[in-house]
Amino acid sequence: MKRPKDRGVASRELVSAELVRRCKKGDESAWTELVRATHREVYTLCLRILRDPDDAAEATQDAYLRAWRGLGGFRGDAMFTTWLYRVATNAAISKQRSRKRRREQEVRTDDDVLALIPSAASTEAAAETRLDLAALEQALEALPELYRSAVVLRDVYGMSIEEISERVGISESAAKVRVHRGRKRLKEMMFSASGGEGD
Amino acid sequence: LKELDMGCQKVRARLVERETPLTRRERRHLERCSGCQAELARYESLDEGLQALETMTAVPPAGLEQELTAIPARYGRRRVRGHLARNRSTYAGGLAVAAAAAAYWRTRSRRLAAA
Numbered sequence: 001m002k003r004p005k006d007r008g009v010a011s012r013e014l015v016s017a018e019l020v021r022r023c024k025k026g027d028e029s030a031w032t033e034l035v036r037a038t039h040r041e042v043y044t045l046c047l048r049i050l051r052d053p054d055d056a057a058e059a060t061q062d063a064y065l066r067a068w069r070g071l072g073g074f075r076g077d078a079m080f081t082t083w084l085y086r087v088a089t090n091a092a093i094s095k096q097r098s099r100k101r102r103r104e105q106e107v108r109t110d111d112d113v114l115a116l117i118p119s120a121a122s123t124e125a126a127a128e129t130r131l132d133l134a135a136l137e138q139a140l141e142a143l144p145e146l147y148r149s150a151v152v153l154r155d156v157y158g159m160s161i162e163e164i165s166e167r168v169g170i171s172e173s174a175a176k177v178r179v180h181r182g183r184k185r186l187k188e189m190m191f192s193a194s195g196g197e198g199d
Numbered sequence: 200l201k202e203l204d205m206g207c208q209k210v211r212a213r214l215v216e217r218e219t220p221l222t223r224r225e226r227r228h229l230e231r232c233s234g235c236q237a238e239l240a241r242y243e244s245l246d247e248g249l250q251a252l253e254t255m256t257a258v259p260p261a262g263l264e265q266e267l268t269a270i271p272a273r274y275g276r277r278r279v280r281g282h283l284a285r286n287r288s289t290y291a292g293g294l295a296v297a298a299a300a301a302a303y304w305r306t307r308s309r310r311l312a313a314a
Binding site for chain 2 (some may be wrong): 026028031032035036039040041043044047048053054056057060061064065068069131133136137140151155156157158161176180183184186187190191
């Protein structure tokens with residue numbers, strides 16, 4: 001039985017160590033290069049957590065500002081992309097909290113967000129899986145916010161339960177429950193039409 | 200929906216979680232139960248799909264990239280602080296303690312010499 005791995009968040013490094021070193025020294029052209037190489041991934045992570053393109057863009061800006069200011073604290077023990085994803089997760093979760101305070105979460109029924117994410121057919125990744133990734137993205141979006149963040153962080157970005165509890169500000173058992181319920185719902189949504197028994 | 204027996208219920212709950220390996224008993228159940236095998240296949244397919252999503256990116260709104268690249272110009276050059284600068288207060292505290300100890304030692308030595 002395959003188990004979801006703690007991939008340490010990012011599964012691939014998007015920038016070179018040399019580029020990061022130049023950014024740490026305050027090289028602005030290196031920063032531009034770094035932004036170009038990473039901002040789509042960071043924006044997508046924020047969008048998957050927040051669902052709203054405007055909020056995701058704001059969280060992305062916040063994440064890069066934090067990254068620029070905190071680059072000195074990146075010691076190179078982990079991949080830079082992992083570090084950046086953590087910064088972005090923190091920014092997105094902060095945004096989620098402030099948004100919650102502002103208004104009750106609206107249930108979006110339109111396909112605006114999905115339209116921003118390429119269809120499964122256009123990606124190489126789609127060939128490696130049996131699931132329709134566009135449908136999966138849609139099912140993820142339909143998950144309640146609590147579960148969605150947990151599943152996105154655990155199963156898409158490979159964070160450990162411990163790290164999710166830390167980032168989201170909940171106990172480890174609460175993080176486990178959210179991941180568990182989110183996966184179960186997602187499975188029901190993805191397979192109910194194809195004859196899944198359910199439980 | 201057909202009612203699941205206790206073995207299936209337990210195993211299926213574990214298939215969702217998958218943080219720890221199945222026990223021998225659970226594995227034995229899985230080998231014999233086609234329903235649970237199908238359930239496992241669904242979760243594995245879901246895992247693969249979710250992992251594959253990491254490489255799918257959305258198109259950021261126009262102007263976002265420019266906003267991000269402008270951060271250094273807008274918020275100033277990041278101060279690169281070295282080890283000494285970051286730990287200035289610790290070193291200053293250490294030096295103050297050392298100076299006080301030296302002064303105390305000197306005074307004590309003088310008193311002892313005078314006695």
